[in-house]
Amino acid sequence: MDEESLLDIYDGFPREFLDEHYTRYLADHENKIKEIEARLLKVDMSMANPIYCTLRSLNIEYTHALNSVKLHKYYFENIANKASAPPSTEMLGMLERNFGSPQEWEKQFFALAMCARGWVVLGLDLEEGTLRNYFSDSHAEGVWSVAPLLVLDVYEHAYCTTFPNRRDYIRVFLKNVNWAVVNKRLYNAMNMYNSRTANLSRGGR
Numbered sequence: 001m002d003e004e005s006l007l008d009i010y011d012g013f014p015r016e017f018l019d020e021h022y023t024r025y026l027a028d029h030e031n032k033i034k035e036i037e038a039r040l041l042k043v044d045m046s047m048a049n050p051i052y053c054t055l056r057s058l059n060i061e062y063t064h065a066l067n068s069v070k071l072h073k074y075y076f077e078n079i080a081n082k083a084s085a086p087p088s089t090e091m092l093g094m095l096e097r098n099f100g101s102p103q104e105w106e107k108q109f110f111a112l113a114m115c116a117r118g119w120v121v122l123g124l125d126l127e128e129g130t131l132r133n134y135f136s137d138s139h140a141e142g143v144w145s146v147a148p149l150l151v152l153d154v155y156e157h158a159y160c161t162t163f164p165n166r167r168d169y170i171r172v173f174l175k176n177v178n179w180a181v182v183n184k185r186l187y188n189a190m191n192m193y194n195s196r197t198a199n200l201s202r203g204g205r
């Protein structure tokens with residue numbers, strides 16, 4: 001299917017498709033987080049053990065559910081119903097510096113989206129001030145100290161019911177990025193990076 005046909009069909013992401021995804025995967029996880037937090041208040045911490053204990057099991061599922069909610073929120077926020085503002089000058093400049101060109105960034109992001117089992121994230125490393133594409137096979141994987149800027153859900157539940165294949169889903173997603181949201185995330189993340197760098201140069205930690 002060519003790109004124009006795809007965009008004619010979808011004209012943005014189908015609202016009901018996003019609503020179903022939101023209800024099934026985000027709301028369910030939010031409820032489970034509350035349930036786990038309630039259980040953690042009552043767990044017997046004297047039984048803590050690295051092979052098996054209730055505290056350990058609850059924390060594994062807590063991390064999984066919490067990351068799922070956070071990543072889904074980023075994902076839903078960074079999808080526009082129709083084409084939004086373009087990438088900012090700051091974003092374009094950073095894509096150029098860190099990937100060679102915005103086109104090269106998109107090529108790499110697309111390839112990761114074709115092979116990841118869970119998520120693909122364009123993120124800013126808050127220690128280095130550089131952009132990278134990250135991917136993960138589960139909600140619980142990720143790199144610390146990275147601010148997510150653009151998040152794509154590539155679990156099969158995110159596209160199988162609506163799109164004929166993953167490639168078409170990724171192409172429609174990339175045509176519907178809410179760059180206004182992503183630009184703002186970059187601006188906020190760069191402020192965090194700059195204030196950290198300034199603090200370090202003054203002898204802070």
Ligand SMILES: [Fe+2]
Pocket residue numbers: 021025072153155157158
């Ligand atoms: Fe999802």
